[in-house]
Amino acid sequence: MRTRDPNKEALIREKAIELIVNHGFDGLSMHKLAKAAGVSVATIYIYFKDREDLIQQVYTDESRKMTEATLLNFDPDAHFDEGLKRQWINRMTYCLENPYSMTFMEQVKHSPLVERSTVDTRFLQAMQRFVHNAIDRKEIMPLPVEIYWSIAFAPLYQLVKFHIAGKSMPGRPPFIFDEEKINLTLGLVLKALKP
Amino acid sequence: MNDHRITEAFVLVFKTNISNPIQVKSIADTLNSCPDILKWNVDLADIDKVLRIEATHAQCGPVIELVTRAGYACEELTD
Secondary structure, three states, X not given: OOOOOHHHHHHHHHHHHHHHHHHOHHHOOHHHHHHHXXXXXXXXXXXXXXXXXXXXXXXXXXXXXHHHHHOOOOOOOOOHHHHHHHHHHHHHHHHHXXXXXXXXXXXXXXXXXXXXXXXXXXXXXXXXXXXXHXXXXXXXXXXXHHHHHHHHOHHHHHHHHHHHHOOOOOOOOXXXXXXXXXXXXXXXXXXXXXX | OOOOOOOOOEEEEEEEOOOOHHHHHHHHHHHHOOOOEXXXXXXXXXXOOEEEEEEOOOOOHHHHXXXXXXXXXXXXXXX
């Protein structure tokens, strides 16, 4: 009989994400995870009932953390320009502080292992309200959500990826996504979304 | 009203040779009918075919006896 230890549990989750990011879902077994986290296999089973349960729990937890980070100081009733800037800063900060988590969340999107309907709805509700407000106030044009997302956020994520990788196109110097470049890109995005 | 205090279950972990869903099914009745066992599952994906049990007590002996009597190898998974 072993007792629960929150620090140990957090370490196991962290190592699980690293293993999945570096070796894919197939690269994660309870034995490999035990080795990576420096705990016994038996210890891992105290917290998780099997591999699927582990992946699902890690996903639910990461998605909650991401929601909290993204909604920090964000006002869904703010002017679109201001709100989007806050969103960019929050999302970028989260990605830079949790690079493994960002990649993990992307992997999960394409995996049948995870039930994504358990996702925190606070995030979705806040973002929907934000966009609908902006459309009602004629700050942006109405668009299908996929197109809206691709213009409003895909540029951010792509440039953050270049920044994290430290390189972009062949022959280009390391890409640093600094404030000047953020404002330049954000300005173009806002212009594109205006009615 | 009664004071429903929630006590945390004891997690017991065993290495077994229960290796497919049919074998899992064959011990289901035995484990389900044991009042000390709150929840159980066998991780067939794991090399040790880990039987994980949430029980009302911390004794491994009774579980090992149940599973062994059903015809499977079962030992405590130790550190």
